[in-house]
Amino acid sequence: MSLAPNRHIAAAAPHLLAPTDLKRLTTGEVSDPHALLGPHLRSDGVTVRVLRPLADGVCLTTASGELLAELAHEGEGVFSGVLPGREVPDYRVAAHYGEHVFTYDDPYRYLPTLGELDLHLIVEGRHEQLRQVLGARTCEQESGWGRAHGSSFAVWAPNARAVRVVGDFNHWDGRAHPLRSLGESGVWELFVPGVGDGCRYKFELLTPAGDWVQKADPMAASAEPAPGTASRIFTSDYTWGDGDWLAARGATTAEQAPMSVYEMHLGSWRPGLGYRELARELPAYVKALGFTHVEFLPVAEHPFGGSWGYQVTSYYAPMATLGTPDDFRCLVDALHQAGIGVIVDWVPAHFPRDAWALARFDGTPLYEHPDPRRGEHPDWGTLVFDFGRTEVRNFLVANAVYWCEEFHIDGLRVDAVASMLYLDYSRAEGEWLPNQYGGRENLDAVELLQEMNATVYRRCPGVVTIAEESTAWDGVTRRTDLGGLGFGLKWNMGWMHDSLSYMNEDCVHRQYHHHAMTFPMVYAYAENYMLPISHDEVVHGKGSLLTKMPGDRWQQFANLRAYLAFMWAFPGKQLLFMGQEFAQDAEWSHERGPDWAALRHAPHTAVRDLVRDLNRTYLEEPALWSRDADPAGFRWIDADAAQDNVFSFVRHDASGAPLVCIYNFQPTARHHYRVGLPVAGNWTEVLNTDAAAYGGSGVGNSGRVTSEHVPWQGLEASASLVLPPLSAVWLRPQ
Structure with missing residues (x-):
């Protein structure tokens, strides 16, 4: 912008700032910048004061660029003048830097963007939608001459002596943009017209010790990618489809x-x-x-x-x-x-x-x-x-x-x-x-x-x-x-610790740790539980879930398959960390992520297939989830077969329909092993983790079991089963 010489209009002499106020503005130690800057109605007209520390000169124009007045330099980058009349015109500020002119709307002619109710809720600690009033957000403000588009900057900093906003829009020099204090709320605020999405910014605060520090916005909706540390203004325009x-x-x-x-x-x-x-x-x-x-x-x-x-x-x-x-x-x-x-x-x-x-x-x-x-x-x-x-x-x-x-x-x-x-x-x-x-x-x-x-x-x-x-x-x-x-x-951290400690034992020693698997049922209904095999269990030298299992390679995979089936059937929701769904060997690294190459090998894809089938069966069987918080949804069949390394229990859904789960944590198959069942008749083998499809030995019960009217383990019927090595078998009545 250039101004023709014959259009220069000098504003009337303003009321000069008191030296203390001028110093507060120029040092930045000001909590009420709107009281000193912007338009103020006086008896002789409208005084307009602008802070542009590095400007060679400042003038006021109309929104269309017509010159209104040149402002006088009071000192230290403070410019002021008086416009005639009793109304504030729709002016813009044109700051001259050599041959360059920067024209902008004056932030100091706008009212606060936070209302009294917002400030009251902040003081009370009850503002449940805090992001809508603090931080940086694009908004519109009424200027008296229509709506002005810009961004509101607001931050809670009750002990700061002054706060400024710095960013792309002011070349990271906050001297021209001090925020105002909104009283006992501890909130500082400024509406800056013309600033919009994508702009990087920080708050610059004067501490009680007299130091200026730059801080990212605690309420920022978006941040600059690392290694940058600035905040970004962001307004969502996403359309949901859920x-x-x-x-x-x-x-x-x-x-x-x-x-x-x-x-x-x-x-x-x-x-x-x-x-x-x-x-x-x-x-x-x-x-x-x-x-x-x-x-x-x-x-x-x-x-x-x-x-x-x-x-x-x-x-x-x-x-x-x-x-x-x-x-x-x-x-x-x-x-x-x-x-x-x-x-x-x-x-x-x-x-x-x-x-x-x-x-x-x-x-x-x-x-x-x-x-x-x-x-x-x-x-x-x-x-x-x-x-x-x-x-x-x-x-x-x-x-x-x-x-x-x-x-x-x-x-x-x-x-x-x-x-x-x-x-x-x-x-x-x-x-x-x-x-x-x-x-x-x-x-x-x-x-x-x-x-x-x-x-x-x-x-x-x-x-x-x-x-x-x-x-x-x-x-x-x-x-x-x-x-x-x-x-x-x-x-359920106790279940996680106890069950993993049991599985880590060599099979010949498991009988001495049998109740590590059964003890979690003592408190299983004290809370509503989730069973976590999380990232914490596969980092910092703990190895992967697979490498926690004892025995040779075949036994490690078999142990893991049986353990996953135990987890899916035990009362509580289940959580499994990535990579463990296909039994990766290496513990997790945030730099590498899962070892997807392991899926080139059949034992790993077999574990992934088992996890898929566990989830499918889990969803199909309400007994496995509908009564997780109800003690009537679980019954031990035999919790004390320590010498056999066998566990058996039944889960019931809301109608009482049973699903029987039997685990053999010994690396040898057990033939003619009698297990009590809730009812006599034909039962379907819903799951067998030793199936050949999962990389097992293929030992099982040919997919079905017939129970007899032979009372056993406190139940009215029982069946003679084959328990595959290191396996889980789930049975459902036909």
């Missing part, structure tokens, strides 16, 4: 429905695939194997890939290395349309110390607890959220809701719940701070988890929350109104 799925998913509770979960790390399942490519490949693979759900290791932004997502830096942004938030929506949508539910790992227990993220966000312990005895995690080198602070609790609860509502997530697996519940978790005597009653329970964390669960279940019908909780805390899956934490399911 309406039927959402309408149907709340028909039954999780404990009464089938749930077979394929856990996976998105970045390494097939390295190089983004969300859109995964949307084309993953649903068909999971569907072919018969899993009802997938569970993703954390997908919130985490620049360090080696954390697998468990050190989150942007809680509201899907990881950018795999695509945009709408690309992630596409993946969830594709899975839903294939009939597959989506669970994501959620990490509210702790966060990393990265200087550009949440740590000491406004120069003080803000998101983390200020006392290191509660605010630092000794094992992971991370910071622990201040669960008792209302705004922090609101940040986390609203985040859980956000993933469920914005991305149609069907479940949240909550990581490291035990570390949240106990104040002395991984701490020696004297290293932890008791609660107000002198106890070790973290009462603030309890209240957070209860509020999160109650809010998610109220707002998101059909969503299930799942606790990774490894202790005997009472009531993890009890309703919050009955004093419980309110989760839908809990990972």
